Amino acid sequence: MATMVHLRGVTKRFGTFDAVRDVSLEVGAGEFLTLLGPSGCGKTTLLRLMAGFEAPTVGTVEIGGQDVTRLPPYRRPVNQVFQSYALFPHLTVAENVGFGLRMQRVAAAEGQARVREALALVSLDGLDARRPHQLSGGQRQRVALARALVCRPKVLLLDEPLSALDAKLRRAMQLELKRLQRQLGITFVFVTHDQEEALTMSDRIAIVHEGRIEQLGTAHEIYHRPATRFAADFVGQANLLEARVLLQDEAQVRVSVTGGLELTVPRAAWPAGAMKALIAMRPEKVHVSRLANPAAAPAAAATNLFEARIEEEIFQGATDQLVIVTATGTRLSVVVANESAYGEIFHAGDHVSCALHADDLVVVPAE
Amino acid sequence: MKSAPDRRTPRWRAWLLLTPMIAWLVLFVVAPTAILLVYSFCERDEVGRVVFTFSLENYRRVFDPIYLRIFARSVGYAGLTTVICILAGYPVAYCIGRAREEWRHRLLLLLMVPCWTSFLIRTYAWITILKEEGLLNGLIRLVAPTATGFDLMYTPTAVVIGLVYAYLPFMILPIYGSVEKLDxxxxxxxxxxxxxxxxxxxxxxxxxxxxxxxxxxxxxxxPAVGMFAITDLMGGARVPLIGNVIQNQFLVARDWPFGAALGAVFMGLFALTYWILLRLGAREEDPA
Structure with missing residues (x-):
C-alpha cells in the first residue's frame, strides 16, 4: 500500500506546551485511519497539521509524496469535515457544496454536475436551495461531507464529525461513512474520542495520549492486544490487575494478581525477565456458570479456573454486568451474554465457577 | 383572541408599566415631530411669527435648485464620510474582533476613551492641529523647513476630516460586533x-x-447628513450643508415653517435610508 500521508518526527509546541511530541506516522492510500484519544491528547492538533492550519515546530508533513510542511491549507490536496460543520450560513446547500469548486475555478456546468453528484452521494438530493439553518443536524453533517468530497481530495480529514448527532443517527452515519470510504477509495483520517466509533469504522487505529501515539494497529490488535496500560484502559473495559511472578517454567508463568487470585499466563506473553507486570482482562473473556450446573462447564482449553461469588448484578438488556469476588478477594468485572430468557440467570450472592483462557490475558509491561 | 400573557399580567398593569416610556416618546418624539410637520405647512409673517394656514409653498422652496444642491452636497459629504469610515474602520474593527479575548475589551476601551471628552473640545483640538500655524504644519516644517505646509482649515477636506473623526467609532462598533460573532x-x-x-x-x-x-x-x-457643528467649526460655514441651512432658518432667518419643511424632507430621507438598510440587514441576518 502506497503511503498517502507521512508525518516524520513532528512536534508541535504551543508556548511551553507540547501538543504533539515527535510523532511519526504513515497513512496508506485508501486507508481509514482513526486518531483515538481523550480530549486534549493532541489528536486534533495532528489533524490540523495535516490540514495545514498548524505548522509543525519540528518535522515534516508529506501528502501523496509531496512535502507540504510549508504549504497553506488552500494549496493542500486535502479537505476537512469540521466538528461544527462550519457551513457558510449565507450560502445555500448547493452553493456551500460548490464553494471549493468555485475556488478551483471549475467550469460552471461541470461544477453543477459535480455538486448534484455529491449531494446524491450523501442522499441529499432536492435540498439544493435550502440554507444551512433550515436543515437538521444530520443533514448539515451530510452537506459538510459533500462539500469536502466534491473537491476530490487525496485525503479527507474528519474532526469528530459525528459528536453532535444523537446515538442512533451516529451509528447509521458510522456505517455510511465506512461505505462511502470504501466506495470512493479516498484516504480517511478520522479523529474521535469515542472508542466504539473507532472500532466500528477504522482499518487502523492510532491511540494518541499526551501528544504521542501509544499504539498503532487494527481494531483487533488494539482491542485484544493493547500495548500499554493506557491503551488497555481507554479502549473497551478491562480489569487491570497488578501481577507478580510466583513460579515459571519454559511454557507458563504462574502469577498472583491484585487481591490474591492466581493465574497462569503463557510464557511468550510475559515480558522476559520481569518479575512484575500488569494484566488486562476483558470482562467478556471470563466464562461464568453456576456451580450446581456442570453441563455448562467452561471450555476445556481454558487453563484458568476459579470460583467466585457474585457481588452485584446489573441487567443491561443484551448482557449482564456482574461484579464477582474470588475466594481470596480479587474483584473482577465480568460481562455475560443473555442468550436466552430461559438460560442461566445470575443473581447477587450466587456462587459461580469461572473459566478464563490463558491466551485471553493481555500482559502489559509495568510502568 | 385570548393570549397567555393577558392572563399572567392584567392588561392595565402592562400599560401602567409602559406609561413612562410612552410619555417620553409622546413628549419628546411624537409631539415635536407633529409640531414640525404642522409648521412645515404654515407661513410666516414679516417679523417671523408663524401664521397658521395651509400652504405647500415651503415644500416647493425645498425643491429649489439652491437647496437641492445643498442637499446633494450634504449627501455627498456624508457618503464620502461613510465610505472613509468603512475603509478606515473595518480593519480596526476586524483586528479588535479577532484579537484574543482578554485584549478585546482593552482595545474597545481605548476606542471609547476620547468620547469622555466633550465633542466640541475634541473638534477644537482638530482646529489646533489643522490651522496654518498648527501642529500638522509645525511637524512638516520640522522635517522640511522650506515646505509651505497645508492650508486645510475651513476647506471641505477639514469638514470631512472632522466628520470622519466624529463618526468613526460609530462605524467600528457595529462592525466589531459582527466580526466578533464570526465563527x-x-x-x-x-x-x-x-x-x-x-x-x-x-x-x-x-x-x-x-x-x-x-x-x-x-x-x-x-447623522452626518444633518451635522452642522463640525461644518461651522471646521468649514467656517463656507461650505453650508443641510444641517447649517436648517439651523439658520430657525435661529438666524427666523423662517420656522421653511426650516420645518427642510427638516421634514430630511427626516423622510432618514426614514428611507433606514428602511433600505434594515431590509438589507434583515436579509443578511436571516441565516444566523
Missing part, C-alpha cells in the same frame, strides 16, 4: 476549500459582516 471555523473551512486570503475575505468575511457594515452606515451616514 473562526468558517474562515478555516474556506481556506480548506481552496480559498486564499483575498477570496476568504470577499466570499466569506465580507458577506457575513455585512449586517455590521449596514448598521454602521446607518449610524454614520444619517
Amino acid at each position: 473562526g471555523a468558517l474562515i478555516e473551512a474556506a481556506h480548506d476549500l481552496g480559498a486564499g486570503p483575498l477570496r476568504v475575505f470577499s466570499s466569506v468575511i465580507i458577506p457575513l459582516t455585512l449586517p455590521g457594515i449596514a448598521a454602521g452606515t446607518l449610524l454614520v451616514f444619517v
Whole structure:
C-alpha cells in the first residue's frame, strides 16, 4: 500500500506546551485511519497539521509524496469535515457544496454536475436551495461531507464529525461513512474520542495520549492486544490487575494478581525477565456458570479456573454486568451474554465457577 | 383572541408599566415631530411669527435648485464620510474582533476613551492641529523647513476630516460586533476549500459582516447628513450643508415653517435610508 500521508518526527509546541511530541506516522492510500484519544491528547492538533492550519515546530508533513510542511491549507490536496460543520450560513446547500469548486475555478456546468453528484452521494438530493439553518443536524453533517468530497481530495480529514448527532443517527452515519470510504477509495483520517466509533469504522487505529501515539494497529490488535496500560484502559473495559511472578517454567508463568487470585499466563506473553507486570482482562473473556450446573462447564482449553461469588448484578438488556469476588478477594468485572430468557440467570450472592483462557490475558509491561 | 400573557399580567398593569416610556416618546418624539410637520405647512409673517394656514409653498422652496444642491452636497459629504469610515474602520474593527479575548475589551476601551471628552473640545483640538500655524504644519516644517505646509482649515477636506473623526467609532462598533460573532471555523473551512486570503475575505468575511457594515452606515451616514457643528467649526460655514441651512432658518432667518419643511424632507430621507438598510440587514441576518 502506497503511503498517502507521512508525518516524520513532528512536534508541535504551543508556548511551553507540547501538543504533539515527535510523532511519526504513515497513512496508506485508501486507508481509514482513526486518531483515538481523550480530549486534549493532541489528536486534533495532528489533524490540523495535516490540514495545514498548524505548522509543525519540528518535522515534516508529506501528502501523496509531496512535502507540504510549508504549504497553506488552500494549496493542500486535502479537505476537512469540521466538528461544527462550519457551513457558510449565507450560502445555500448547493452553493456551500460548490464553494471549493468555485475556488478551483471549475467550469460552471461541470461544477453543477459535480455538486448534484455529491449531494446524491450523501442522499441529499432536492435540498439544493435550502440554507444551512433550515436543515437538521444530520443533514448539515451530510452537506459538510459533500462539500469536502466534491473537491476530490487525496485525503479527507474528519474532526469528530459525528459528536453532535444523537446515538442512533451516529451509528447509521458510522456505517455510511465506512461505505462511502470504501466506495470512493479516498484516504480517511478520522479523529474521535469515542472508542466504539473507532472500532466500528477504522482499518487502523492510532491511540494518541499526551501528544504521542501509544499504539498503532487494527481494531483487533488494539482491542485484544493493547500495548500499554493506557491503551488497555481507554479502549473497551478491562480489569487491570497488578501481577507478580510466583513460579515459571519454559511454557507458563504462574502469577498472583491484585487481591490474591492466581493465574497462569503463557510464557511468550510475559515480558522476559520481569518479575512484575500488569494484566488486562476483558470482562467478556471470563466464562461464568453456576456451580450446581456442570453441563455448562467452561471450555476445556481454558487453563484458568476459579470460583467466585457474585457481588452485584446489573441487567443491561443484551448482557449482564456482574461484579464477582474470588475466594481470596480479587474483584473482577465480568460481562455475560443473555442468550436466552430461559438460560442461566445470575443473581447477587450466587456462587459461580469461572473459566478464563490463558491466551485471553493481555500482559502489559509495568510502568 | 385570548393570549397567555393577558392572563399572567392584567392588561392595565402592562400599560401602567409602559406609561413612562410612552410619555417620553409622546413628549419628546411624537409631539415635536407633529409640531414640525404642522409648521412645515404654515407661513410666516414679516417679523417671523408663524401664521397658521395651509400652504405647500415651503415644500416647493425645498425643491429649489439652491437647496437641492445643498442637499446633494450634504449627501455627498456624508457618503464620502461613510465610505472613509468603512475603509478606515473595518480593519480596526476586524483586528479588535479577532484579537484574543482578554485584549478585546482593552482595545474597545481605548476606542471609547476620547468620547469622555466633550465633542466640541475634541473638534477644537482638530482646529489646533489643522490651522496654518498648527501642529500638522509645525511637524512638516520640522522635517522640511522650506515646505509651505497645508492650508486645510475651513476647506471641505477639514469638514470631512472632522466628520470622519466624529463618526468613526460609530462605524467600528457595529462592525466589531459582527466580526466578533464570526465563527473562526468558517474562515478555516474556506481556506480548506481552496480559498486564499483575498477570496476568504470577499466570499466569506465580507458577506457575513455585512449586517455590521449596514448598521454602521446607518449610524454614520444619517447623522452626518444633518451635522452642522463640525461644518461651522471646521468649514467656517463656507461650505453650508443641510444641517447649517436648517439651523439658520430657525435661529438666524427666523423662517420656522421653511426650516420645518427642510427638516421634514430630511427626516423622510432618514426614514428611507433606514428602511433600505434594515431590509438589507434583515436579509443578511436571516441565516444566523
